[in-house]
Amino acid sequence: MTQASSEVKRREYSTGAIVGVGVLSVLAVSLIAVGVGTITISPLDTIEVLTNRMLPIDVATSDIADSIIWNIRLPRVLAALGAGAALGVAGAVLQGLFRNPVADPYLVGLSSVSSIGVLLGLWLGWAVLGPVGGVLGGAVLGAIGSGIVLVLARNSEGDPSRFILVGVGFGLGVSAVVAAAAIAIHDPRIPELSFWFMGSLAASTWGTALWACIFAAITVAVVLPLASRVDVMSLGTASATHLGVDVNRVATVALAAAGLGVGAAVGAAGVVAFVGLIAGNTARSIVGPHHRRALVAAAFAGAVLLVAADAAGRLIGGRFEVPVGLVTAAVGGPYLVWLVTRRKMNP
Amino acid sequence: MTALSADSVVVELGGVRVLTGVSLDVNAGKLIAVVGPNGAGKTTLLGCLAGEIRPSSGAVDLGGSDPAALSVPDRARARAYLVQSDRRDVPYDVDSVVGFGTHLSVLNAIERRNLVDQSLRTMQVGHLADRIVSSLSGGERRRVAIARILAQDNGVLILDEPTDSLDLAHADLVMAVASTRAHAGDVVVTSSHDLNLAAKHADRVIVLRAGRIEAEGTAREVFTEALLSDVYECNVSVMEHPDDGRPVIFV
Numbered sequence: 001m002t003q004a005s006s007e008v009k010r011r012e013y014s015t016g017a018i019v020g021v022g023v024l025s026v027l028a029v030s031l032i033a034v035g036v037g038t039i040t041i042s043p044l045d046t047i048e049v050l051t052n053r054m055l056p057i058d059v060a061t062s063d064i065a066d067s068i069i070w071n072i073r074l075p076r077v078l079a080a081l082g083a084g085a086a087l088g089v090a091g092a093v094l095q096g097l098f099r100n101p102v103a104d105p106y107l108v109g110l111s112s113v114s115s116i117g118v119l120l121g122l123w124l125g126w127a128v129l130g131p132v133g134g135v136l137g138g139a140v141l142g143a144i145g146s147g148i149v150l151v152l153a154r155n156s157e158g159d160p161s162r163f164i165l166v167g168v169g170f171g172l173g174v175s176a177v178v179a180a181a182a183i184a185i186h187d188p189r190i191p192e193l194s195f196w197f198m199g200s201l202a203a204s205t206w207g208t209a210l211w212a213c214i215f216a217a218i219t220v221a222v223v224l225p226l227a228s229r230v231d232v233m234s235l236g237t238a239s240a241t242h243l244g245v246d247v248n249r250v251a252t253v254a255l256a257a258a259g260l261g262v263g264a265a266v267g268a269a270g271v272v273a274f275v276g277l278i279a280g281n282t283a284r285s286i287v288g289p290h291h292r293r294a295l296v297a298a299a300f301a302g303a304v305l306l307v308a309a310d311a312a313g314r315l316i317g318g319r320f321e322v323p324v325g326l327v328t329a330a331v332g333g334p335y336l337v338w339l340v341t342r343r344k345m346n347p
Numbered sequence: 348m349t350a351l352s353a354d355s356v357v358v359e360l361g362g363v364r365v366l367t368g369v370s371l372d373v374n375a376g377k378l379i380a381v382v383g384p385n386g387a388g389k390t391t392l393l394g395c396l397a398g399e400i401r402p403s404s405g406a407v408d409l410g411g412s413d414p415a416a417l418s419v420p421d422r423a424r425a426r427a428y429l430v431q432s433d434r435r436d437v438p439y440d441v442d443s444v445v446g447f448g449t450h451l452s453v454l455n456a457i458e459r460r461n462l463v464d465q466s467l468r469t470m471q472v473g474h475l476a477d478r479i480v481s482s483l484s485g486g487e488r489r490r491v492a493i494a495r496i497l498a499q500d501n502g503v504l505i506l507d508e509p510t511d512s513l514d515l516a517h518a519d520l521v522m523a524v525a526s527t528r529a530h531a532g533d534v535v536v537t538s539s540h541d542l543n544l545a546a547k548h549a550d551r552v553i554v555l556r557a558g559r560i561e562a563e564g565t566a567r568e569v570f571t572e573a574l575l576s577d578v579y580e581c582n583v584s585v586m587e588h589p590d591d592g593r594p595v596i597f598v
Contacts, residue, residue, distance in 0.1 A: 007482035009440035099436075232447045236434040239492075242399070243499070244423025244451045289438045 022300030033311035079204035082212030086261030088302020091276020100160040104277035109171035114263035117141025135267030142263020146255035199270030199325035212268035219261030227291035274332020356405035378529040380549035387555040389538040397428040426503035437480040448498030470494040485512040506537040522548040
């Protein structure tokens with residue numbers, strides 16, 4: 001008798017294949033996204049500008065296209081790639097550590113905690129760091145704030161719904177305080193209200209993009225070596241400990257690394273919900289539960305998702321672009337409902 | 348030298364004394380079975396031997412070290428410990444989960460593969476290798492958990508209720524495997540509610556009651572109607588097995 005597909009292991013892809021498909025997807029979506037906006041630029045023109053800029057080849061390009069791509073769109077897409085990759089990996093890490101498929105950096109309150117650091121980094125660090133201060137401040141608070149997530153998880157006594165409900169309540173409260181503080185500070189360098197609730201990549205610079213990518217790379221570099229231990233933790237805390245996994249240490253290090261990436265992502269893109277939820281679950285559904293592959297796939301999935309969502313926001317809104325967080329919420333909200341009502345709650 | 352021992356171990360949990368002055372030696376080459384009624388302290392005793400529960404007083408020695416003082420990975424390298432139940436909703440295939448037992452191993456990939464295959468075969472779960480663990484029955488999951496313990500391959504097996512959820516044939520298989528490993532030189536201690544399987548396979552049995560060792564010896568020495576009726580607080584009959592004369596217990 002043939003077993004149901006959910007009862008037997010799915011086909012396994014090599015990490016090399018995942019990286020190959022991921023890189024191609026990122027390149028394709030980025031090339032399209034760079035051309036999307038109030039002024040449309042074709043992929044061919046984009047390639048010509050990039051060739052002119054990055055290779056010692058002289059190609060005739062228009063100055064307007066060059067300026068839009070190099071000074072505005074490319075930093076924005078790069079920031080989305082870094083922030084999306086970090087959110088995707090963080091989502092997969094949270095889902096794996098807490099065996100909770102609906103875990104997401106936003107839903108567990110990690111993004112909101114990070115926004116405190118972003119505000120402080122922008123406010124106090126602008127004179128020296130400019131907008132990069134928000135990314136660095138977010139990364140620091142994200143890493144520290146991951147401890148709060150661990151405490152919330154422990155207090156939820158293994159109840160996935162309670163963990164998420166407490167995280168959402170906590171996160172909304174923190175976001176409200178941060179947004180109120182941003183209004184009270186009344187500083188033109190502090191982003192507008194929508195940044196703290198719906199995210200925005202409109203103010204991306206090469207600096208914020210670069211640092212978002214650096215922190216995403218650090219997050220991946222720290223969590224990947226822990227992947228096999230996160231796999232073992234699926235057996236439960238007691239069995240994993242008996243098999244030699246120091247559960248507390250793995251959770252603390254992996255969460256701090258995830259917080260670092262999420263914080264930098266919030267600094268670069270604001271509070272954007274559901275990227276980790278969608279990327280983590282999509283990655284796992286395609287490449288299987290093993291975290292060495294799922295984390296890599298989730299990084300690419302998150303990057304592609306955020307770049308596409310940002311481009312969609314520009315495409316839909318025209319001159320008044322739709323905040324990227326609204327686009328991810330429009331997709332992520334129904335996805336969350338489907339996940340909770342249709343799927344078994346297994347990560 | 349004794350490979351695993353407890354010396355005057357006392358354990359108090361939540362203000363309740365669970366073990367009172369328990370001393371025992373587990374030597375390589377003999378299968379030790381700890382039996383006793385519910386709440387006698389079997390799981391606590393095995394938890395102490397595995398280093399997962401620190402005694403309030405007394406000492407546990409595992410190969411010259413206090414297992415509770417070892418780091419989590421070193422403890423897992425020193426002994427394999429089967430607990431009474433795993434999570435049900437494990438999304439990995441059986442082959443991967445048995446492979447988790449080798450994640451601290453220094454063996455190369457081929458040797459690990461062979462070890463996993465051998466463990467799957469030993470517990471008769473090779474045909475389930477591609478199945479997702481959460482889709483298995485309770486008994487199948489139990490055999491997978493034991494295969495994972497065997498794949499740890501570290502010479503000390505501490506098995507808490509290994510026959511739980513298993514049918515007659517597979518319960519007998521598990522105890523036979525434990526006995527074979529002990530006679531091959533491993534240190535093996537198991538707890539069990541199945542006195543007949545303990546009588547068949549264990550070289551020595553330890554009867555616990557209310558946190559104390561009530562009796563210790565071979566099954567023929569220990570499993571008497573008087574002692575078992577007293578310990579289990581019901582009328583227990585004991586007969587001799589027609590094949591080998593071992594005690595057969597029934598109520």
